[in-house]
Amino acid sequence: MASRYDFRSDTVTAPDAGMRAAMAEAPVGDDVYGEDPSVAALEARVADLTGKELGLFIPSGTQSNLVALMTHCARGDEFIAGQEAHSYKYEAGGAAVLGSIQPQPIENAPDGSLPLDKIAAAIKLDDMHFARTRLLALENTIGGRVLPQAYVDEAVALARANGLATHLDGARIFNAAVASNRAAHELTAPFDTVSVCLSKGLGAPVGSVLVGSEAFIARARRLRKMVGGGMRQAGILAAAGLYALEHNVARLAEDHGRARQLAEGLARHAALKVEMPQTNIVFLRADPAIAEGFAAHVKAAGILVSGRYGQQRWVTHKDLSDAAVDAALAAAEDFFARA
Numbered sequence: 165m166a167s168r169y170d171f172r173s174d175t176v177t178a179p180d181a182g183m184r185a186a187m188a189e190a191p192v193g194d195d196v197y198g199e200d201p202s203v204a205a206l207e208a209r210v211a212d213l214t215g216k217e218l219g220l221f222i223p224s225g226t227q228s229n230l231v232a233l234m235t236h237c238a239r240g241d242e243f244i245a246g247q248e249a250h251s252y253k254y255e256a257g258g259a260a261v262l263g264s265i266q267p268q269p270i271e272n273a274p275d276g277s278l279p280l281d282k283i284a285a286a287i288k289l290d291d292m293h294f295a296r297t298r299l300l301a302l303e304n305t306i307g308g309r310v311l312p313q314a315y316v317d318e319a320v321a322l323a324r325a326n327g328l329a330t331h332l333d334g335a336r337i338f339n340a341a342v343a344s345n346r347a348a349h350e351l352t353a354p355f356d357t358v359s360v361c362l363s364k365g366l367g368a369p370v371g372s373v374l375v376g377s378e379a380f381i382a383r384a385r386r387l388r389k390m391v392g393g394g395m396r397q398a399g400i401l402a403a404a405g406l407y408a409l410e411h412n413v414a415r416l417a418e419d420h421g422r423a424r425q426l427a428e429g430l431a432r433h434a435a436l437k438v439e440m441p442q443t444n445i446v447f448l449r450a451d452p453a454i455a456e457g458f459a460a461h462v463k464a465a466g467i468l469v470s471g472r473y474g475q476q477r478w479v480t481h482k483d484l485s486d487a488a489v490d491a492a493l494a495a496a497e498d499f500f501a502r503a
């Protein structure tokens with residue numbers, strides 16, 4: 165059966181008619197010359213929403229994090245990040261390969277945070293044996309979890325006290341904001357720089373925006389060009405981002421509600437160890453053979469999920485309705501009734 169419901173990621177959404185119309189009508193210019201009004205509007209909008217001076221439109225979140233790391237850190241510097249951080253684990257080692265920047269990963273605590281004592285212990289002394297520790301990079305949400313804001317304040321204060329800059333991978337910062345009933349700028353205020361994804365739950369086809377101070381973004385602009393991220397009439401893409409920010413932020417609450425319904429329904433099956441979600445991502449564990457059988461069973465029912473080795477990830481997004489959750493739970497009932 166062709167798949168009807170795709171829970172693998174919130175990146176699988178397709179632009180809807182309203183978004184496509186906005187893209188088609190977008191005023192454009194050559195953005196490498198700084199002449200695309202739609203890109204400028206998007207950059208200003210994200211800077212405003214996150215409380216920073218300037219924004220920079222970048223093709224992907226991976227490139228946005230890379231540009232941020234390369235702007236903060238020089239060759240031979242290091243950044244502290246979580247073992248689970250996207251910027252450490254899921255970006256093909258780009259900081260090391262392209263930036264000659266050494267990652268210093270730290271085990272994430274169960275809530276996604278990096279324990280303060282471990283951060284403190286990882287910050288190197290000024291000594292010729294060591295790389296220069298320059299940056300603390302956090303992520304919010306991380307694995308669908310919202311970082312406690314009191315923790316964020318403490319971690320950033322610790323970084324500052326040690327002369328480190330701070331970057332937030334806020335790919336899903338609007339999920340964190342909606343889930344915690346706070347404005348995005350409250351969550352991003354402590355950080356020097358933030359990267360925001362438009363192509364996750366917000367539903368745009370392409371793009372991230374890196375925000376920071378005027379001086380930082382001027383340097384980041386050069387590095388974006390260096391890594392091939394300078395785009396020309398990118399306003400058609402920026403228009404999708406602007407549309408997403410206008411129409412698709414508040415509705416993230418629906419995704420969170422569906423994730424919770426899904427988790428509660430799946431948790432009725434004792435073989436599935438389901439983590440209750442804070443936002444739009446449900447993780448579960450099961451005996452690997454059961455997980456594999458279950459994934460195959462739901463796939464036959466037209467439902468796609470991601471995961472391996474007894475782990476599964478179910479992600480809700482704007483192209484999944486209540487019917488998708490109902491279908492998933494019905495497939496689970498069916499599978500475990502037979503098992």
Ligand SMILES: *Cc1c(COP(=O)(O)O)cnc(C)c1O
Nearest residue numbers: 224225226227250303333335361
């Ligand atoms: C998806 C994601 C990125 C990277 O975004 P791409 O556009 O896929 O390169 C970065 N950080 C986090 C936390 C993400 O989830």
